[in-house]
Amino acid sequence: MGNLIFKFFNLQIRDMKLTLKIWRQDNATTKGKMVDYPIDGIEGDMSFLEMLDVLNEELVVKGEEPVEFDHDCREGICGSCSLQINGEPHGPDRLVTTCQLHMRSFNDGDTITIEPFRANAFPVVKDLIIDRSSFDRIQQAGGYVSVNTSGNTIDANATPVNKEDADDSFNAATCIGCGACVAACKNASAMLFTSAKVSQYALLPQGKIEATERVQAMVRQMDEEGFGNCSNTGACELECPKGISLENIARMNREYMSATTEG
Amino acid sequence: MSVLDSKIPEGPLADKWTKHKNDINLVNPANKRNIDIIMVGTGLAGGSAAATLAELGYNVKTFCYQDSPRRAHSIAAQGGINAAKNYQGDGDSNYRLFYDTVKGGDYRSREGNVYRLAEVSGNIIDQCVAQGVPFAREYGGLLDNRSFGGVLVSRTFYAKGQTGQQLLLGAYSAMNRQINRGKIQSFNRHEMMDLVLVDGKARGIIARDMVTGEIERHSAHAVVLASGGYGNVFFLSTNAMGSNVMAAWRAHRRGAYFANPCYTQIHPTCIPVSGDHQSKLTLMSESLRNDGRIWVPKNKEDVLAIREGKKKPTDLSEDERDYYLERRYPAFGNLVPRDVASRAAKERCDAGFGVNKTGEAVYLDFKSAIERYGKEAAFKHGHKNPSDEEVTKLGKEIIESKYGNLFQMYQKIVDQNPYETPMMIYPAVHYTMGGLWVDYNLQTTIPGCYATGEANFSDHGANRLGASALMQGLADGYFVLPYTIGDYLSKDIRTGKIPTDSTEFDAAEKDVKDRIDRLMKASGKHSVDHYHKLLGKIMWNKCGMARNATDLQSALDEIKALREDFWANVKVTGKEDTKNAELEKAGRVADFLELGELFAKDALHRNESCGGHFREEYQTEEGEALRDDEHFKYVAAWEYTGNPRDAKLHKEDLTFNNIELKTRSYK
């Protein structure tokens, strides 16, 4: 409510006091636990990660180990940052990554829980850092077009591509591989991620040639990594910072079944 | 003759590369299997080169500090990639791309390299399309283009505001194909800590596994550094938080010359700093300058009223606004090159016309574009006398279709609606043209050590044009390095595996461990970020958009003092044998503290203004950059001698046989 009043008068929200409940875990083999950290002086213009920077600076000054979290570009495109914030991947806002989430989305006095993305296929490395190499392995299984990079290909404009297909392919390709889909899914399923890559190529003439082998190989790898199954709750689509559509999963299902029946 | 041999092939400009490719030695496929290559960095330059080299048959090991090669900061490039395809039929050609790039770089780049870049640019697009990169297309199914600053043609290929992402994922997919074949071993969350030289040749690296803290030895017949630029020496930049100079700087300390460190690109359209908590700056694509008009108020009273919140920018009439780029540069207007646009913004803000609390922001206004597009759209719909509301509504829709994701990004960060009120922007450090000195083959002054992409200095001179970084990264990685490195490796076919138990590896590993030990054992007064922020302040204030001898001299001393304080008093928490972000940062900042000093030294020695390097002492009466071709038409390559300020200068004279040196004018 306080937040609303401030917003109404277009005032800067200054100096929020918050309680952070953060998952701390030394390494992959030890058990972790939630630890409370009170924090003061948080401004609405800070990004969520800058708020964590403030906490870490305080911890370092006190001689405590700062909270480890993955982050890099801090502009929502590298896919490094993760964090389950108050029970949602990348926090309560839509179409943002954690680095784009700003503290003005919270209120003075709030308690915020911060946990790593959870899935057996995403083991915790330390604190809030997880190992998402399972995503890499899904891509390695077939997420490419097998052309040599020699440059001896046909001219870029030799094969026209229907604009709608090109746009759909692009939209699927905007996946940043952050893992929010897996984190949001009650089944820890990686179908949205996998289907986005399958779709990107399935929609382009360049990718169609290997479509059958690709979808089978990628789904096989996805299953081997121990991700759960899709039960169409739609949580992934809603939490995806890039708004990757469920249509991609439907497309992958079609591709997969037709690949399977083709043999 | 200088010790620097650029190895530019003889012959006419347009034939140099072809001739060179015909002349260099090749390695036969059976022998490639016995040769190892280390690739540090997996962005556009590193990822593309790793994929191509593995495909040729070499054994490649890639290293990146991120958890996956796909996260390299090339991914954040927004606007596009240039290529002289002339699909628009607007008169583009390899020569024109070459010309624009050399001119845009303020005549401080090598003709041979730039021409080669232009020559292979078209191939990049072919290659990427074949890989399934979803570039923007027109309704006819063919590729679309747009225009960028400093040029008069439309040669920029793009994928909305995410071109870098799509190109990087293309290179990453090519890498994945080779990882799946077992030809690339990828070491993620690994940081190169040092370069290992055996008999004067680069033969391996010491790397730290950032999860276990283990110090590892990796040997190879050649080492390629594709580790990006060093913009983070300024603390605040558009670079990723982890972007660092360690790999390049370690190579520099081992003997690779560092060229033109002072050439830094300050990008004109970034979101202004909002407070002390700021950790990084966000770019708003240059493509916005296609439609946005840049202005500040004409009168100081309005500036003050706006800062105090008594007036809104939309309250000011056209007469009360100063569209200073259009005023100063009528020919190019809002689409002048980046260095020019940045300096002009700084000039206005320094004169007291900055429009936010800190006085460091100017407006980027889309109102005219919304009106123009709205009228066009209404006309198309057959409304000859549309109402203002209708025009605004239609205009906003068009702007949204062009820049929707950027507007949304702005709104998320600033909490203001850029469709209603002008964006506030300010220049920020974006790209570093300087880097490791390389010859035509992209080899540094250490045999067997190569540098590609932003990590080298080669193609952009003193200022890079928009959409050329992606072009250079991929040109180096897909089409240049894979040829030129073979020439060197052809002499290594009988060498056999490089052992990692040699005294050279022992010594390098000990150096690395000692260094970590020193960092862990410092007195612990201040955090790493404390030092990084202080360094950033010195760099921004004294080595930033405008520099002068007095400031640069004092920067040299301040950076040295800060470095000494750092080594004595930095506080690194945690342990060295676990994941430890503080230790990682400390190692990087330690190198920035050395590079910063060399940066200032280079800027101090270059008594001229060119491109991104603007010395206040050297400007025209109108405040334009004043180049000194007589004395400074050279590449400044610095040799490490134990102390950054004592670095030894080597000059590579630049010869221009195919282009006439002129004063750059965009008026």
Next chain:
Amino acid sequence: MGGIIKSSVARKFAMALSGLFLVFFLLQHFTINITSVISPDMFNELSHFMGTNFLVQAILQPVLIFGVVFHFIMGLTLEIQNRNARDIGYQNYNGSANSSWMSRNMIYSGIVILAFLGLHFYDFWFPELVHKYVEANPEDPTRYYEETIAKFENPVRVGLYVISFIFLMLHLLHGFASSFQSVGFNNKYSKALQGFTKAFAIIIPLGFIFIAVFHYINHL
């Protein structure tokens, strides 16, 4: 059964197909039941046909039982697999922020429906088997209506019946639309289709509830 179809996508596909089949069966069942409200004679006639026709008994009925068992076992297998995909759960999980209760609790609505099927078999199917094959009673094409409405005299049973169909409604609200997505149907018609599935999911169970309550009130 989960072992035969190994890949996640194929399982999902099979789950959807069996679900769609059961939805179809539900519609058929409802059509017959509603006649009990309209015309007892017609109800008797249809019931007699279903209970004695060779094709229905020898082919459709086993297929239906297989469909139910398959849907249940596959659902359970997938649920176990899904739970195993996240051993350490969240301390704070805000599922309602991004998904419907129905979609997250298919296993529970499914188990309630399964339990109801037990009751249903106890009420109708087992007595029917006993009647026909154990006691070997002669055919009586008019007995169905009376037997059926007799079951709805007990308010507890009617209550259970109502609750079960509310769960069926919840199950269908997600499951019916979801099965189209699973078989790969997601395009410009999906929105309209979703409207239809939602309406179906509400109307059919309400109809069953109506029939039960109708007979109960009639008996009072």
